[in-house]
Each structure stands twice: as structure tokens, then as C-alpha cells.
Amino acid sequence: MTAPLLSIQNLGVAYGSGRDRRFVLRGAGFDLAPGQVMAIVGESGSGKSTLVRAVAGLATPAEGEILFEGVALPPLGKRSKTMLHGIQMVFQDPGASLNPRQSIRTVLEEPLIVVGKLDGAARRRRVEELMDLVHLDHRLLDLRPSALSGGQKQRVAIARALSMEPRLLIADEALSALDFANQDKVSALLLELKERLNLAMLFVSHDMRSVRRMADHVCVIEGGQVVEQGPVAEVLYHPKSAYTRLLLAAALNPAAALADPRLSAALEAGGPISDEALAGVMDIIGANALMQEQSPS
Amino acid sequence: MSVAELNTAHEMVLDIRKLRLETVAPRRVLIPNLDLTIRRGEIVGLVGQSGSGKTLTCFAVGGLVPPGVRVAGGEIHLEGRRIDNLAEAEWRAVRGGRIGMVFQDPLSSFNPVKTVGSILIESARRHRGLDKAAARALAVETLRAMRLPGADACVDAFPHQLSGGQRQRAMIGLALINQPALILADEPTTALDPTVQLQILALLRRQAQQAAALMITHDIAAAGAVCDRIAVMLEGEIVEEGPTAQVLYEPRHPFTRSLRDAAHLGRRA
Numbered sequence: 208m209t210a211p212l213l214s215i216q217n218l219g220v221a222y223g224s225g226r227d228r229r230f231v232l233r234g235a236g237f238d239l240a241p242g243q244v245m246a247i248v249g250e251s252g253s254g255k256s257t258l259v260r261a262v263a264g265l266a267t268p269a270e271g272e273i274l275f276e277g278v279a280l281p282p283l284g285k286r287s288k289t290m291l292h293g294i295q296m297v298f299q300d301p302g303a304s305l306n307p308r309q310s311i312r313t314v315l316e317e318p319l320i321v322v323g324k325l326d327g328a329a330r331r332r333r334v335e336e337l338m339d340l341v342h343l344d345h346r347l348l349d350l351r352p353s354a355l356s357g358g359q360k361q362r363v364a365i366a367r368a369l370s371m372e373p374r375l376l377i378a379d380e381a382l383s384a385l386d387f388a389n390q391d392k393v394s395a396l397l398l399e400l401k402e403r404l405n406l407a408m409l410f411v412s413h414d415m416r417s418v419r420r421m422a423d424h425v426c427v428i429e430g431g432q433v434v435e436q437g438p439v440a441e442v443l444y445h446p447k448s449a450y451t452r453l454l455l456a457a458a459l460n461p462a463a464a465l466a467d468p469r470l471s472a473a474l475e476a477g478g479p480i481s482d483e484a485l486a487g488v489m490d491i492i493g494a495n496a497l498m499q500e501q502s503p504s
Numbered sequence: 505m506s507v508a509e510l511n512t513a514h515e516m517v518l519d520i521r522k523l524r525l526e527t528v529a530p531r532r533v534l535i536p537n538l539d540l541t542i543r544r545g546e547i548v549g550l551v552g553q554s555g556s557g558k559t560l561t562c563f564a565v566g567g568l569v570p571p572g573v574r575v576a577g578g579e580i581h582l583e584g585r586r587i588d589n590l591a592e593a594e595w596r597a598v599r600g601g602r603i604g605m606v607f608q609d610p611l612s613s614f615n616p617v618k619t620v621g622s623i624l625i626e627s628a629r630r631h632r633g634l635d636k637a638a639a640r641a642l643a644v645e646t647l648r649a650m651r652l653p654g655a656d657a658c659v660d661a662f663p664h665q666l667s668g669g670q671r672q673r674a675m676i677g678l679a680l681i682n683q684p685a686l687i688l689a690d691e692p693t694t695a696l697d698p699t700v701q702l703q704i705l706a707l708l709r710r711q712a713q714q715a716a717a718l719m720i721t722h723d724i725a726a727a728g729a730v731c732d733r734i735a736v737m738l739e740g741e742i743v744e745e746g747p748t749a750q751v752l753y754e755p756r757h758p759f760t761r762s763l764r765d766a767a768h769l770g771r772r773a
Binding site: 474476 | 554651652653673698699700701702703725726763766
């Protein structure tokens, strides 16, 4: 068995101090091997972004440890270059994560200048290589982000993350701002990069369709607690928690979910959904075409 | 007019005939010629990508055509009355009265400095001429019917104090408080989490059955879950229209098929 690239142990994150201190995530733990994709799934406010932000150094753990390549990660300011370069992040809104006043070339070249390993000619070659990696035309290099489509902008954000040759890529809702067609294309690109570069990923999403396509493992978070985790085949095909089952039904066949009278009545009323109301949900999930494709190993 | 025709006319809530929308200068046709009808109790989905003209159609029905765009032809009838040529003062009685509206983002469509209840109360007083106490009672009753937990407390809550799902329940309550003939819902679940989306769709389907509804969405799966009929819009035109099951499972137009395939729908429910 390969040593894990990332090992999260009993991770807890709290915001506020004194009497206002509140844990937004507690007891999270899993290992991720090199080249594997872990999907982090949960509602807004569940703590899924907090988990990956702690890994990226953007939130400070109150409890537990995060090991990257066998070494405990300190707060952001104390991380070594190996750690900083090794973990890169792509955010939800590519419009907001690219500087509108910079050309795409500058966006991609700037991190290379900061690192300072390459001379001008080598940097230009590397920028073109990065564009090739994400299948963008070199002619886009001299444009500004506003001239690019949402899908193209997200590809630039991915290329910028790859410029540091990371071993772990964090994609925090990186597909959510894109339409269906672009979601499929960008998720295909991420899968290709994973294979080609042996890139591990933390893939934050509540879109079960892209989770089904992307992930090797799934971690479901609800109210700051991990409610289930395991190989994608186990979690998606035999979901244990009510939340996971409901999320699958919502994503895969909302019509069938609303056609079930007990489930529909419970949904209309809001609040927690009982096991009785969810009794028919596995049939709904199982009937979906996506779930009938060859199950992932 | 025969008895049958009279009955049909009575049942017809919305009748859009040969609607044409253009930009004013330079003149550019946005919607060349659009026909759509909705009967009482019916929920019709208008599905398409951004820029297809679906939201513009919805705005035209609500008398909210944006500046620089004009209705250049055709007619819109609501409950047998022509509304596309109403003056703004007349629109104010229709909007919020005979037409209730639900928008994508309830946080930006509620006034942040007013309580949720005061917005509902204002609408009920304006359109129904109720006194303060009666309007407040109606607001609480409406929020309760929207299954908003703690409806009595929610009346005095500010929009930011509610969750996204609760706000959308309140928004649907605001749309329904004056028992409109037609509900216009523009991407009502797009900004919500998947499980909350499902809750709001369940609520909307139940509530819209008492009136009639036009639901604008890019999500054909969401439309499939609540609509009786679906019209698919592409570049300003309806390219396919029919009963939901037919549009989803026997699509005729290649664009409908691509939307359907991208949504990975399951077997026929």
C-alpha cells in the first residue's frame, strides 16, 4: 500500500473566541493516496469548504492534524515551499479569481516569476505548456479574462494552479458556476490531468453527477460532522445516511422523488426527512441511467 | 361564441399571441414570434440556456420589459384581458395582485431593511384593502401555508435572518398572498442547495396548482419534476412544446435531446 499523500486526523475547526467559539467541523479524518480523488459533499454551511480551507492553510485547525507527504502542516505562514507548491486550489468563480487587469499570459507567468527558477524564454515555454495542458489556444494569452468564456476562465485558473506542479489540487465547487455542457468538459479535463500528472484532488461539490464521474472516494459532511465516507461505489450505490440518499435523489431524478407521495409531502413540509418517507428512494436512485453505467471500481 | 369556446376562454389564464420583442436602437429582434398559453391549474416550464429569451418572455408577461427593449408586436392576455398595453399605474394593480412573482435570489428581491412580514402585509393591504390587523393575520396564515417553521416569528424576521430555503418559502408566500391567477417563477430554485431545491419544487408544485404558473428554468430536470407542459426555447423561439413526459422522453428537436441528455434523467417516473 502506498503511503498516503494527505492524511487528515480528527480535524476540528472553530470560529469565534471565548463564549462565541463554535466548532463548524469536528472529528473529520481520512487518508488520500497520490493520484486519487476524494469528493467532499455536503450542503452550504455543512463545513465542507472549511475542511479544504484548513488543508490549504486558509483556516486554522483547532484540533487534530493534517499530514501532507508525511509531515504535519503548520499554519500557512510557516509552511515550506514544498508544502505551498504541493497544494494548489481552484475556486468556484473564475471571474473573481482572475485579475481583470492582467492578460492571461501575466496570470500564468506571475507565479513562475515569483518562484524565480526559470529565465524569460523558459517561462514563456512553460506558459505555453500550461495552456496546452488545459487545451486552450495560445492566441488567448494576450487577452484579458473578460474576453474569455466561463469555461475558458476556469481552465486558466486550473493552468495557474498547475504551474506549481502540485501533488494535490483542491477544487472548491470549481464546476458550480459553469453550465451543464461546460461542467462535463471541465470535469473531463480534471480527470485527464489526474491521470496524466498523477494528481490527487479534494473535489468539493454537491453535484452528485460530477461526483459520480470524478471521485474515487466520497466523504459526506452534514452539520460539521462526517456522516459517511468510503469508496465511491459504496457511498453512491449503498448510501447509509438519509442526507446522502436525499441528495442522490435530488441530483439524479427529482421528478421521481416528487412523484413519491410520502417523500413529496415530507419535502413540502421541510425539516428532517424520516426513514419511512425515504423508503422508496433507493429505487429512484437505482433507476438512473448514470448509475447504471459500469460501476466505478 | 359557442358554450365550449366560452368555457375554454374562461379556463385560459395566460394567452401570449405572436409576441415580438425588439431592442430599440439599434433595432434587433430578440423574440420574433412567440405563442404560449397556460390554462387554470397548469404549470408550464419555459426551458432554455442563458440568452435564449426565456427570462425576457417572463418579464414581458409581468410588464417588466427592461429599458431599451420594447414589445413590437403581438398581444398578451391575462384571464381574457389584454395586458401588454397597460399603463404603469394599471400594471401596479396587476403585478402582486393577479400576477405573483418568484425570483431566483430571494435575498436581493426582499427589501433588506423591512421585515418579511411587513412586505407581505403591505402587499395584502394594497391589493385587498385589508386593515393592518387583518393583513398581518393573513401574512401569518400564508407563511404557515408555505410550511415555514415558526411562521409567527418569521413575520417579524428580516430577510437575512432566514435561510435560503426559508426565504424562498416566504417569497412564494408573497407571490401567493393575494390569490393571483398566474405565478411567474424565474429560476426559483437555481440559487439553492440540491436538497432544498427539491423542497421548494414540491411546495411550488402544490401551491401553483391553485392558480397557473410559468416557470422559467435552465434545468430541464427541475421542470420535469413540477411542470405539466414544457416549452423549450432556443435563440428567441420555442423549438418544441408538449406534455412533460413527451418532451423529456420522446424529444423531437435535437436541442431538447441535448438538454435532456446533459441532465442525465432517469427512467420515466
